[in-house]
Amino acid sequence: MNDGGPMGTLLAWRAEAERAGDPQAGLMALCTTGPAGEPDARTVSVKLLPGGRIGFVTDRRSRKAHDIAARPRVAVLFTWMTLRRQVTVRGEAVPMDAALAEPVFLAxxxxxxxxxxxxxxSAPIDGREVLDAALAEAARRWPDGTAVPVPPHWAGYVIEPMEIEFVRAGRPDRLHDRHVHRLTGDVWERQALSP
Incomplete structure (x- = not known):
């Protein structure tokens, strides 16, 4: 483990996945629950924020944003097959400060x-031509050489972790190393789990 606690270990594993050339290194599966309790999952790009925090960005009008508004508890899953490792983070998605979200957009x-x-x-459309026309209109509005501003519907979220679970796989007996850290007050408590 890493002396930076479970978040330090997660970030160290992610950096190791990047060095190993894992194509999933910068991605995570985000799981939300809708207003009526319906589950949903999608892959999003990981945004590393100051202080070792993990976030993501989206359209405030998207299904995931509506899910989070109704039920902010989420789970994210990092899967790095080249390392045979995965990490699940369970916690709450809270709005990201605009000062953090803007540089993500501009990058x-x-x-x-x-x-x-x-x-x-997430809005229904009549076909690809609707998107192509909207993109052409945006390109006319902001021609080459002009700055494209941050849209008013652009939003970021930060994951406030309550539980972080690590799995290191690859054993032929499939008795993989698995443990979970649960946040109790300000202290992370570690528990080994049977795989």
């Missing part, structure tokens, strides 16, 4: 910034 490629204006994420 995107120009086409991705225009795409954020063109798409009303």
């Amino acid at each position: 995107r490629t120009r086409p991705a910034r225009l795409g954020a204006w063109a798409s009303h994420q």
